[in-house]
Amino acid sequence: xxxxxxxxxxxxxxxxxxxxxxxxxxxxxxxxxxxxxxxxxxxxxxxxxxxxxxxxxxxxxxxxxxxxxxxxxxxxxxxxxxxxxxxxxxxxxxxxxxxxxxxxxxxxxxxxxxxxxxxxxxxxxxxxxxxxxxxxxxxxxxxxxxxxxxxxxxxxxxxxxxxxxxxxxxxxxxxxxxxxxxxxxxxxxxxxxxxxxxxxxxxxxxxxxxxxxxxxxxxxxxxxxxxxxxxxxxxxxxxxxxxxxxxxxxxxxxxxxxxxxxxxxxxxxxxxxxxxxxxxxxxxxxxxxxxxxxxxxxxxxxxxxxxxxxxxxxxxxxxxxxxxxxxxxxxxxxxxxxxxxxxxxxxxxxxxxxxxxxxxxxxxxxxxxxxxxxxxxxxxxxxxxxxxxxxxxxxxxxxxxxxxxxxxxxxxxxxxxxxxxxxxxxxxxxxxxxxxxxxxxxxxxxxxxxxxxxxxxxxxxxxxxxxxxxxxxxxxxxxxxxxxxxxxxxxxxxxxxxxxxxxxxxxxxxxxxxxxxxxxxxxxxxxxxxxxxxxxxxxxxxxxxxxxxxxxxxxxxxxxxxxxxxxxxxxxxxxxxxxxxxxxxxxxxxxxxxxxxxxxxxxxxxxxxxxxxxxxxxxxxxxxxxxxxxxxxxxxxxxxxxxxxxxxxxxxxxxxxxxxxxxxxxxxxxxxxxxxxxxxxxxxxxxxxxxxxxxxxxxxxxxxxxxxxxxxxxxxxxxxxxx
Numbered sequence: 001x002x003x004x005x006x007x008x009x010x011x012x013x014x015x016x017x018x019x020x021x022x023x024x025x026x027x028x029x030x031x032x033x034x035x036x037x038x039x040x041x042x043x044x045x046x047x048x049x050x051x052x053x054x055x056x057x058x059x060x061x062x063x064x065x066x067x068x069x070x071x072x073x074x075x076x077x078x079x080x081x082x083x084x085x086x087x088x089x090x091x092x093x094x095x096x097x098x099x100x101x102x103x104x105x106x107x108x109x110x111x112x113x114x115x116x117x118x119x120x121x122x123x124x125x126x127x128x129x130x131x132x133x134x135x136x137x138x139x140x141x142x143x144x145x146x147x148x149x150x151x152x153x154x155x156x157x158x159x160x161x162x163x164x165x166x167x168x169x170x171x172x173x174x175x176x177x178x179x180x181x182x183x184x185x186x187x188x189x190x191x192x193x194x195x196x197x198x199x200x201x202x203x204x205x206x207x208x209x210x211x212x213x214x215x216x217x218x219x220x221x222x223x224x225x226x227x228x229x230x231x232x233x234x235x236x237x238x239x240x241x242x243x244x245x246x247x248x249x250x251x252x253x254x255x256x257x258x259x260x261x262x263x264x265x266x267x268x269x270x271x272x273x274x275x276x277x278x279x280x281x282x283x284x285x286x287x288x289x290x291x292x293x294x295x296x297x298x299x300x301x302x303x304x305x306x307x308x309x310x311x312x313x314x315x316x317x318x319x320x321x322x323x324x325x326x327x328x329x330x331x332x333x334x335x336x337x338x339x340x341x342x343x344x345x346x347x348x349x350x351x352x353x354x355x356x357x358x359x360x361x362x363x364x365x366x367x368x369x370x371x372x373x374x375x376x377x378x379x380x381x382x383x384x385x386x387x388x389x390x391x392x393x394x395x396x397x398x399x400x401x402x403x404x405x406x407x408x409x410x411x412x413x414x415x416x417x418x419x420x421x422x423x424x425x426x427x428x429x430x431x432x433x434x435x436x437x438x439x440x441x442x443x444x445x446x447x448x449x450x451x452x453x454x455x456x457x458x459x460x461x462x463x464x465x466x467x468x469x470x471x472x473x474x475x476x477x478x479x480x481x482x483x484x485x486x487x488x489x490x491x492x493x494x495x496x497x498x499x500x501x502x503x504x505x506x507x508x509x510x511x512x513x514x515x516x517x518x519x520x521x522x523x524x525x526x527x528x529x530x531x532x533x534x535x536x537x538x539x540x541x542x543x544x545x546x547x548x549x550x551x552x553x554x555x556x557x558x559x560x561x562x563x564x565x566x567x568x569x570x571x572x573x574x575x576x577x578x579x580x581x582x583x584x585x586x587x588x589x590x591x592x593x594x595x596x597x598x599x600x601x602x603x604x605x606x607x608x609x610x611x612x613x614x615x616x617x618x619x620x621x622x623x624x625x626x627x628x629x630x631x632x633x634x635x636x637x638x639x640x641x642x643x644x645x646x647x648x649x650x651x652x653x654x655x656x657x658x659x660x661x662x663x664x665x666x667x668x669x670x671x672x673x674x675x676x677x678x679x680x681x682x683x684x685x686x687x688x689x690x691x692x693x694x695x696x697x698x699x700x701x702x703x704x705x706x707x708x709x710x711x712x713x714x715x716x717x718x719x720x721x722x723x
Contacts, residue, residue, distance in 0.1 A: 026314055040328070059506070076238040077238075079235040081232050096222050097111070100218075111602050137560065178581075179584070190487045277298075352378065453708060457711035505617065505648075516641060523639075534619055535617075536617050539612035540612055554588065565582065617649060
C-alpha cells in the first residue's frame with residue numbers, strides 16, 4: 001500500500017496544481033452521473049432478496065402465476081342511501097377490473113367480491129359445508145338431544161333444571177353461529193345499511209410493494225373518475241384492506257428513513273462545520289482570542305460545509321451512475337446504499353480534512369499538506385474503503401478522494417480558506433504536543449472493565465421477533481379499516497371468519513387436492529404442543545367434484561335431515577333457526593358445477609379459469625411474530641402425501657419467514673467472514689501482526705461497547721438493525 005501511494009504522489013501533485021480543472025471535470029462528471037443515476041430503479045419485490053431456487057420463492061412465483069394475490073383491497077361506500085351505494089359499486093367494478101398500469105401486462109385486479117346469491121346457499125348450505133363444519137353441526141345436534149333428554153327426565157336434579165334456561169340460550173347462540181358460518185349475506189353491509197363494501201383481489205402479491213402502490217393509485221383514480229358526489233351528496237368512499245396495510249407500512253418506513261436521514265445529515269453537517277470552524281480558528285490564532293480572525297472564520301464557515309459535503313455528493317452521484325450501468329435495478333436492501341455511503345463518506349471526509357488542517361497548522365504548504373495527507377490519512381481511508389467494500393460488496397468508487405484535495409487547494413488559492421499556521425508570536429501554538437497521552441493506564445483499565453461487563457451481559461441482548469412491537473400505530477389506516485369492519489362484521493360470507501395471511505398449496509392435478517388436504521390435517525393432529533394451523537380448505541371439500549364424493553356427502557346430509565325431522569326431541573323444535581337448518585339440509589341430488597355461484601368458486605379458481613387446483617391453509621398464530629411465522633413455515637412449507645408426493649406452500653408470509661430464518665442463520669457467519677476479510681486487509685497493509693491487531697482493537701471494543709449499551713438500555717436486535 002505504501003508503494004502504491006508513493007507512486008501516486010505525482011497524481012496528487014497534479015491535482016493540487018490543476019485544482020480548478022479537477023473540480024470542473026468532477027462537476028461535469030457529476031452532472032452526467034446524476035443523469036444516469038436518476039434512471040436507477042428499485043425492485044420493490046422483497047421475494048427477490050432470497051435465492052430463486054428456494055422452495056418458498058418458487059412456490060410464491062407459481063402462486064402469482066396461477067392465483068395472484070392472497071389479500072384484497074376493500075372499498076367502503078358510505079351514504080344514507082343503500083341504493084346509491086349499490087349503484088356506485090356496480091359502476092365501479094367493471095372499471096376497476098379493466099384498470100391497467102404502464103409496464104403491466106394484465107389488469108391490477110382479477111375479481112371482485114360484491115353480490116352473493118344468498119337464497120341458493122340457504123337452500124343448499126350443508127352441501128357446501130366442509131367436513132369440519134358438518135362435524136360441528138352433528139356434535140351440536142347430539143348435545144341438543146342430550147340436553148332435551150335431561151330436561152325431560154323427571155328425576156333430574158333441581159340444579160340441572162335451574163341451569164336449563166342458560167343452556168338453552170347458549171344452545172341457541174351456538175346454532176346461530178353455525179348457521180351464520182354456513183350461509184352468506186347478499187351484500188356486505190352495515191346493520192343500518194349505510195355502509196356497503198366491495199373487495200377486489202389483485203393479480204400481484206403483497207411482496208411487490210411497487211405493484212401495491214400502483215394498484216391503489218389506479219383504484220383511487222377510478223373512484224375519483226366516477227365522482228361519488230354525483231351519486232349522493234353525502235357519499236364518502238374509503239379505500240382499505242390488507243393490501244393498503246402493506247402499502248402504509250412501506251410508506252411509513254420510507255418516511256422514517258428519509259426523515260431520519262434528513263435530520264442526520266443536518267446534524268452531522270452542523271457538528272462538522274462547528275468542529276472545523278474551531279479547528280481553523282485555533283490553527284490561525286494558536287488558541288488566543290482574535291476578533292478579526294474570528295469574524296473571518298465565521299464568514300468562511302459555509303465553505304467548510306461545502307468542502308466536506310461536495311465531494312461526498314459527487315461520489316454518491318458517481319456510485320449511482322455506476323450502479324445504473326452495472327445493474328440498472330437495486331433491490332430493497334441495496335436501495336439503502338445511499339445511507340451507508342453517506343455515513344462512510346462523511347466519516348472519510350472528516351478524517352481527510354482534519355489531517356489536512358493539522359498539516360497546514362504545522363507550517364506545511366498547500367501542496368505539501370495535501371501530499372502528506374494523501375499518503376498517510378488517505379492510505380488509511382483507502383484501507384477502510386476496501387475493507388467495507390469487501391465486507392459489504394459495495395462499490396468502492398463512492399469513496400474516491402481526489403476531489404477533496406483539489407477543493408482544498410482551490411479554496412486556499414483564492415484565499416477563501418486559510419489553514420496556515422499562526423503568524424505572530426502571540427498566537428504561537430501552546431506547548432505540550434498535539435495528542436498528549438494522559439493517564440493511559442486509567443483509560444485502558446476503564447475500557448477493559450467496560451468490555452468485560454459487556455461480555456458478561458451479552459446474554460441479555462436478544463432478537464426481537466415480534467414485528468408488531470416495531471410498528472407505530474397506523475391511526476389513519478385503522479380509521480379506514482374501522483369503516484370497512486362496520487359492514488364485514490355484520491355480514492355473513494360463508495365458512496366463518498378466517499385468519500389473515502393464508503398459505504396456498506398448488507397441485508398439478510385437482511385430483512391430488514384430497515391427498516394434500518388429508519396430509520395437512522394429519523399434521524394438525526400430530527402437532528399438539530405448538531399448533532400453528534387453524535384450518536385447511538379446498539373446493540373439493542366444500543363442493544364435491546367426483547360422483548362418489550358427491551354421493552357420500554348427500555348421504556351424510558340425508559342422515560342430518562332425518563334426525564332433524566324424525567328425532568322426537570328435534571322435530572318438535574320449530575324455532576326460526578331450526579327451520580333455517582332444515583332448509584339448509586334440503587339438497588337431494590348433486591349440483592352441477594355450472595350452477596355453483598361464482599362467489600363460491602372464485603376463491604378456488606386460478607387466473608387461467610381452472611377450478612379447485614389448490615389448497616388454502618390458514619394460520620392459527622399471528623404471523624407478525626417472526627418466531628411464529630417461522631414455525632408456521634416449518635409446519636406447512638413442505639407437505640408430503642401418503643404416496644410420497646411433495647408439495648411446497650406459497651405465500652408472502654412464508655417468504656418473509658424464510659428471509660428472516662436465513663438472515664438469522666447466516667448472520668454469525670457473515671460477521672466472521674467480514675472480520676476475517678478486515679484482518680487480512682489490515683495485515684496486508686501494515687505487514688505486521690502487532691500493528692494489524694492494534695488497528696483492530698477499536699473495532700472489537702466498539703462492537704463490544706455497542707452490545708453493552710444495548711444490554712443496559714434494553715434495545716434488541718431486530719430485522720432492520722440486523723441488516
